[in-house]
Amino acid sequence: MKTEKANIYTVLAELYDTLMKDVDYEMWADFIDEVIQTHHPDPVDVLELACGTGAISLNLAQLDEYELTATDLSAAMIEKARLKAAQQEVVVDFHTMDFRDIRSEDTYDIIFSVFDSVNYLHSKEEIHKMLDGCRNILNPGGLLIFDFSTPQNSLEAVDYLNNEEGSFGSNRYFRESRYEPGEHFHFNEFEIDKMADDGKTVLESYHEIHKQRIYSLKEMLSILEQTSYHQVAKYEGFDLVEADEKSTRVTMVLRCQKQQ
Numbered sequence: 001m002k003t004e005k006a007n008i009y010t011v012l013a014e015l016y017d018t019l020m021k022d023v024d025y026e027m028w029a030d031f032i033d034e035v036i037q038t039h040h041p042d043p044v045d046v047l048e049l050a051c052g053t054g055a056i057s058l059n060l061a062q063l064d065e066y067e068l069t070a071t072d073l074s075a076a077m078i079e080k081a082r083l084k085a086a087q088q089e090v091v092v093d094f095h096t097m098d099f100r101d102i103r104s105e106d107t108y109d110i111i112f113s114v115f116d117s118v119n120y121l122h123s124k125e126e127i128h129k130m131l132d133g134c135r136n137i138l139n140p141g142g143l144l145i146f147d148f149s150t151p152q153n154s155l156e157a158v159d160y161l162n163n164e165e166g167s168f169g170s171n172r173y174f175r176e177s178r179y180e181p182g183e184h185f186h187f188n189e190f191e192i193d194k195m196a197d198d199g200k201t202v203l204e205s206y207h208e209i210h211k212q213r214i215y216s217l218k219e220m221l222s223i224l225e226q227t228s229y230h231q232v233a234k235y236e237g238f239d240l241v242e243a244d245e246k247s248t249r250v251t252m253v254l255r256c257q258k259q260q
């Protein structure tokens with residue numbers, strides 16, 4: 001059986017919610033809500049970038065506080081997100097968008113992105129594209145909130161992520177994970193097999209290679225210093241605790257400074 005190479009988060013979209021079943025998205029959405037409420041007096045329009053299957057925006061929608069739009073590069077992930085919104089009977093405007101090329105007729109009080117998505121930006125230039133795109137569509141005083149995972153996270157996570165296997169429905173997956181600190185890249189490679197009803201015969205086999213650029217806090221701060229954003233806060237974990245170089249995930253809060 002020939003294994004087909006697939007784009008990231010295409011075949012994986014089928015199994016994404018299974019992979020993330022232990023992630024407490026409700027708590028994560030509460031944290032994002034707390035960050036927003038702490039730093040913005042009166043937010044209405046909120047845009048999520050790289051929303052995946054929509055878990056954070058769907059949880060925020062339950063709060064009934066925001067007008068939510070959520071976007072992702074992967075059409076397959078957005079399709080899953082739309083299905084979940086219909087099942088949960090909440091309103092989020094889901095559509096595809098590449099956060100390296102942000103286009104919108106609408107403007108927002110808050111733009112956010114979570115769960116390592118920014119680590120899919122592989123260079124300083126790509127981060128600047130995302131920052132510039134957000135700046136163009138943020139209202140004056142609006143906030144950009146995003147997290148990124150750090151070298152400390154890769155060092156701690158690589159062993160338990162590597163050689164992970166599991167199943168979803170009648171299908172199965174295998175993950176290899178490796179961190180290359182010299183190159184600053186973390187690779188997660190997924191082998192995904194679609195199985196016949198007998199549970200033994202592989203019908204189709206796919207391979208997705210996920211490559212993430214791992215940024216230290218120092219490196220990210222030096223990228224952000226070259227922009228006109230005002231740095232409001234940097235948090236570690238899911239409390240309003242100041243991040244430092246040892247933090248495994250850092251959530252940045254930036255304010256868009258432009259004239260009314």
Ligand SMILES: C[S@@+](CC[C@H](N)C(=O)[O-])C[C@H]1O[C@@H](n2cnc3c(N)ncnc32)[C@H](O)[C@@H]1O
Nearest residue numbers: 009050051052072073074098099114115117120
């Ligand atoms: C680790 S997942 C996180 C998804 C979601 N934020 C969550 O919390 O479950 C990373 C997401 O980034 C998206 N992504 C990767 N590159 C992207 C790009 N250039 N533009 C928009 N989304 C992108 C992927 O499609 C995927 O859904």
